[in-house]
Amino acid sequence: MSRYKHAGDTEARQPLLTGHRLDASELDSDEGEVIFDRTAEAGGHVLQKLTYEEAVERAGFGLFHWLLLVVCGWANASDAVEILCVSFLLPTARCDLQLSSSDMGLLTASIFLGMMVGGYMWGYLADQKGRRRVLIVSLTVNGLFGGLASLAPWFWLFLLMRFISGIGVGGSIPVIFSYFSEFMPRLRRGAMISCLATFWMAGNILAAGLAWLVIPRTWVYLSLGTLEFKSWRLFVVLCSVPSITSALIFKLFMPESPKFLMEADREKEAIHVFRLMFKLNMKGKEKTPPALAPIKKIFRSPFKSRSFPLLIIFYSISFGYYGLWMWFPELFERTEDGGSPCANVSRPSAGQNETCDLVKTAAVYRDGFIIAAANLPGNIFTILVMDSTGGKALLSGSLLLSSLSVFFIYVVQTKAQSLILSCVFSGVSVIAWNALDVVGTELYPTKLRSSALGFFTGVGRVAAIMGNLVFGRLVDANCAVPILLVSALLLTGGLVSLLLPQTRQTELT
Structure with missing residues (x-):
């Protein structure tokens, strides 16, 4: 050496x-x-x-990094929009597509199945071929097939388009954090990754706001043969725009990660990126290893002591968060007449004779918007304390509080109480996601970072699929089971996270 x-x-x-x-x-x-x-x-x-870290420090911190935050943040927000849009269109799309609760569970799970398929594949390619190229392709797949889903006249075709869109989302989520972190100076990395993570909230709010503004509009109607293009289909089209624009921005303006370029023996290109960083800040190929080799490495010493806890944490938080979050609009529609979300469990499948009350549905989207906005305090808190407290403590504490809030969502008796506790869950759980983003990027070296994050996010997609399927099967028969299961899994994740090493202000290796 x-x-x-x-x-x-x-x-x-x-x-x-x-x-x-x-x-x-x-x-x-x-x-x-x-x-x-x-x-x-x-x-x-x-x-x-x-050294590389010294080079990043000498390139300065300024305009380049803030522009990078906006671009990567928009990509992160676009993933949130694409994932969450289905949950907002379910109360109305179920009428046109004639969906049962089980069908809705399958639909919400489809994007996570795609993300599971795409997550590790894209992460591996990002470690071998470059972060920027993978981001461009995966964001394009996400936006293109997400938009095409709006033209699907049949449930199975809509399901397929959502699955392929999920393959794209599975690439951009893990890679965007690897890409972003490799431009950051060590002492600012935690806060900046936390800032990047807050854009998920922005995407959440954007999706909720679009749903509130677009879906209840009865004047949106266009007959395309046998296809009736209604407001919820327009909403699906609009949700694909952020991913497409993000792909174009990366294609036209963004450089490759200099850390990756140096590891790939492309020093001249890395030097060019450092020049660009410096200039903007002053203004204001090795043999490819077998595909499964990185996964074997992360589960061997010295990484196995952190990989197994991360495996449990990703599964717990993904099953719990997405299993519950994707069903919030449906649960709130059940509280419109009063009572707890589990009090009104009789929901027949939508049929030709069933009408959708768009006025009542508007209140559901309003509540979804409020819950999405409740992310803001948690994001601000994370930015302020991440570098001083560290990701480990925030991850454990927020998961434990999230578990408690979900438990009380089950036991409350009024809609107002349910809304308040859902906002608490929204504000606290986002801290866990932000902390996991920070911790995850700092636990592995450059050659394994994207592969490891791709693998663990893939595990998370499996959990998200299972969570949505469980909710779809049990939300009518026994609503208490999936909600209490979410609470138990979040509690498990909070306790296991105490086993992770402290990564506060650590150097990237």
């Missing part, structure tokens, strides 16, 4: 990036600006050799 010396140092320093050096002379800009300092020795100039 190579070791470097700074000019004048008496001891060699171990670089974080094995086998690569950043030479200050190579980082001169075209205008003659030197990004990295030179040091003098014996009257002559000696070039200073920098």
Whole structure:
């Protein structure tokens, strides 16, 4: 393993990036600006050799990073919109597609099945071929097939389009955090990843707001042969726009991760990215390993002690969060006449003779919007305390509080109480997701990071699929079972997270 010396140092320093050096002379800009300092020795100039982390620090922090946050945040928000849009259209689409509760469970699970298929595949490709390329393709798949779903006249075709869209979502979610983290200086990484995670809330609010504004509008109607293009189909089209625009932005404007470029022996391209970072901030190929090799590595020493707890945590939080969140609009529709969500369990399948009360449905979307907005305090709290407290403590504490809030959602007796506790769950659970994003990116080295996150998010999609199927099967027969199961799983995740190592302000390896 190579070791470097700074000019004048008496001891060699171990670089974080094995086998690569950043030479200050190579980082001169075209205008003659030197990004990295030179040091003098014996009257002559000696070039200073920098590790990757030092190079990121010397490139500065400023406009580039804030622009990066907006672009990556929009991609993160687009994933949230695509995942959550089905939950908002269920109360009205069920009439046109004639869905039973089991059908709705299958529909909400379909995107997670796609994400499970795509998650590890895209993560692996991102580690081998580059983060940017994978983001462009996966976001395009997400938006294209998400939009095409609006034209599906039959339930099975709508289901298929949602599944393929989920394959795209499965790529962009894990890769976007790897990509973003590799531009961040060590001391700012936790807060900035937390900022990126808050854009999920923005996507949640956007989806809820679009549903509130679009779906209840009865004037939206177009006859396309046997297809009746109603307001909920327009809503599906609008939900695909963020992913398409995000893919275009990455294609036209965004560079590849310099960390990946250095690992791939593409130093000149990495230097070009550092020049771009510096310029904007001053203004305001190895043999491909077998596909399963990275997974084997993360479950061996020294990573297995963190991988097994993460496996349980991802499963618990994904089953619990998505199992409950995707069904909030349906549960709130059941509270419109008063009582708890589990009090009114008799819901027949939608048929030709059933009419959908869009006025009542508007109140359901209003409640969904309120719950989505309740993410804001949790996101602000995460940004403020992440770097000082650390992801481990926030992850454990928020999961335990989420478990408690879900339990009380079951025992409440009025709609108002249910809405309040749902907002509490929304505000607290988002802290767990934000903390998991931070912890997950810092537990693995560059060569394993995206593969590991892709694998664990794939596990999460399996859990999300199971959660939605369980809700679909049991929400009519025994509503208490899935809700109490969510509470128990969140409690388990909170306790297991105490086994993770502390990663506060750690260096990326």
